[in-house]
Amino acid sequence: MARVVEVDDAADPRLADFRDLSRADRRPDRPGGRGLVLAEGTVVVRRLLASPYPPRALLGVARRVDDLAPDLAGIDVPAYVTDADTMAHVVGFHLNRGVLASADRAPAPDLAALLDGARRVAVLEGVNDHENLGALFRNAAALGVDAVIVGPECADPLYRRSVRVSMGHVLRVPFATAGLDEAVTALRAAGFVLAALTPGGDPAALGGLAGRERVALLLGAEGPGLSAEALDRADVRVRIPMSGDVDSLNVATAAAVAFHATGGAR
Amino acid sequence: MARVVEVDDAADPRLADFRDLSRADRRPDRPGGRGLVLAEGTVVVRRLLASPYPPRALLGVARRVDDLAPDLAGIDVPAYVTDADTMAHVVGFHLNRGVLASADRAPAPDLAALLDGARRVAVLEGVNDHENLGALFRNAAALGVDAVIVGPECADPLYRRSVRVSMGHVLRVPFATAGLDEAVTALRAAGFVLAALTPGGDPAALGGLAGRERVALLLGAEGPGLSAEALDRADVRVRIPMSGDVDSLNVATAAAVAFHATGGAR
Numbered sequence: 001m002a003r004v005v006e007v008d009d010a011a012d013p014r015l016a017d018f019r020d021l022s023r024a025d026r027r028p029d030r031p032g033g034r035g036l037v038l039a040e041g042t043v044v045v046r047r048l049l050a051s052p053y054p055p056r057a058l059l060g061v062a063r064r065v066d067d068l069a070p071d072l073a074g075i076d077v078p079a080y081v082t083d084a085d086t087m088a089h090v091v092g093f094h095l096n097r098g099v100l101a102s103a104d105r106a107p108a109p110d111l112a113a114l115l116d117g118a119r120r121v122a123v124l125e126g127v128n129d130h131e132n133l134g135a136l137f138r139n140a141a142a143l144g145v146d147a148v149i150v151g152p153e154c155a156d157p158l159y160r161r162s163v164r165v166s167m168g169h170v171l172r173v174p175f176a177t178a179g180l181d182e183a184v185t186a187l188r189a190a191g192f193v194l195a196a197l198t199p200g201g202d203p204a205a206l207g208g209l210a211g212r213e214r215v216a217l218l219l220g221a222e223g224p225g226l227s228a229e230a231l232d233r234a235d236v237r238v239r240i241p242m243s244g245d246v247d248s249l250n251v252a253t254a255a256a257v258a259f260h261a262t263g264g265a266r
Numbered sequence: 267m268a269r270v271v272e273v274d275d276a277a278d279p280r281l282a283d284f285r286d287l288s289r290a291d292r293r294p295d296r297p298g299g300r301g302l303v304l305a306e307g308t309v310v311v312r313r314l315l316a317s318p319y320p321p322r323a324l325l326g327v328a329r330r331v332d333d334l335a336p337d338l339a340g341i342d343v344p345a346y347v348t349d350a351d352t353m354a355h356v357v358g359f360h361l362n363r364g365v366l367a368s369a370d371r372a373p374a375p376d377l378a379a380l381l382d383g384a385r386r387v388a389v390l391e392g393v394n395d396h397e398n399l400g401a402l403f404r405n406a407a408a409l410g411v412d413a414v415i416v417g418p419e420c421a422d423p424l425y426r427r428s429v430r431v432s433m434g435h436v437l438r439v440p441f442a443t444a445g446l447d448e449a450v451t452a453l454r455a456a457g458f459v460l461a462a463l464t465p466g467g468d469p470a471a472l473g474g475l476a477g478r479e480r481v482a483l484l485l486g487a488e489g490p491g492l493s494a495e496a497l498d499r500a501d502v503r504v505r506i507p508m509s510g511d512v513d514s515l516n517v518a519t520a521a522a523v524a525f526h527a528t529g530g531a532r
Contacts (some may be wrong), residue, residue, distance in 0.1 A: 139519060144509045240526060243410045249522065253405060256519045257526045260506060 002072040002079040010089035017102035018059045021091040038160045041097035047168030053103035060099030108176040111186035118146035125151045126221040134165030135252035141169035143259035148175040149183045192216040194234045201239035209262040222251045268338040268345040276355035283368035284325045287357040304426045307363035313434030319369035326365030374442040377452035384412035391417045392487040400431030401518035407435035409525035414441040415449045458482040460500045467505035475528040
């Protein structure tokens, strides 16, 4: 069980992980200049505690920390308990979820390990909006996508806002960062068919992938879509049928439709 | 063509439609205490000008108003042109889209008129988040849903934030507000099959609706879902197959998956 530590001073140096959260995503003192993994609210903290990311500390009001007692069994980290006002002073704004947890980042699995046993994979290119990226991971988790390959020009999946919008699922769906060449090589070696989702694709081909084992869906950002190179490397180009002059769906929504259409969980 | 009027005083009373936008959604001086219809950015303003909502005025920087000249042909409203700083003073915050339009609300079509000729309809119960509601209308437009029935406990589709998140599609997809009884009666009279989307539904039944004419999808809010009464009134209960312990999809995302699965546009 976590060590519960009562604190009443917002300036307590032991609360450094949670200080000034609106700036906490970029920390020059951390590897790569990136922030810690931060989870907000009992649901997401619970997912963090069950994730591969090594927890460092919790900060919360007594009631929320109590709620998490079963999840904290066997986890030896400090759980700082304070009141809502002190918490607001530490994090820099009022946080209505009442509990936070911090964790260290962890090395990503290598691609071969990531793909081993995976049936459906999403491959993201240029998804540089943290909320879209978070929503996409939530949809991947809900619709049975086993792993995500995140292109180097995508946003950081472990940014605080991505974690929150994903409802913590970015901490559960395994992912690795890889460029297109590396991703395509690994996917082909693992026997995946590569399907590019693009407005120029074939709507019938999307349903044709339903139930097929080893499908990798290539998804580009709203607006630019997939690069010409990504389209070239794909085995098949698919699209979601859409009404006349409507601009495309949000990338996370399009991903959800494609995840469902190509199989989904049972 | 709109009458272009240069203004340089943020206090100009002619700009009242655009004053203090963060509070503009509730106006005691307007019918029902609701705000005007407000569109932000050229794309959404263009949709407003093509919609049934009677335009009142535009406010924008010269370049954006110029961009809209073709859309303003034959529309006799004032287009107030000013600089970005003055605009920011009027609306109360910096608005990076550079143009706004206001319109009056318009009477909703009656249910029989709304359903006449519609093939697929969404029926919303308790969707009380403006952004989810806006996203849902965007998805309805993209995926060929012809009309939306909005329950009385739903958020206001014409709230400024809903309009923005919908990318203006809430101004194009016809909708009416109706309670469950009234909606079910009208839908049955028009020969619709009523399908409730619910975690307790049959996943096979969702695909069974594909391509069928006259399908009404009943959708409830995230969390509570559909009421027992709505479930009782439905002809069929369908669900999106999801992975084990994952909390449900966002309601707009679930709607997109269901819209696609039940037919979609060609």
